[in-house]
Amino acid sequence: MPVIQIQMMEGRTPEKVDALIRNVTETVSDTLDAPEENVRVLVTEVPKTHWGIGGVSAKELGR
Secondary structure, X not given: XXXXXXXXXXXXXXXXXXXXXXXXXXXXXXXXXXXXXXXXXXXXXXXXXXXXXXOEEHHHHOO
């Protein structure tokens, strides 16, 4: 059973996250010849205050 973990900054709409899960599932299923129902996708949204870029939080950078 493939398990895919995705970490990204917060801020996407639920629809975008749903589309990401759908597309990743399809791609992994096609690539590995695994049934879609066996693919697990875990999306973790990290607050911008907890995402550092060059020593500064993404919130401070305005991202």
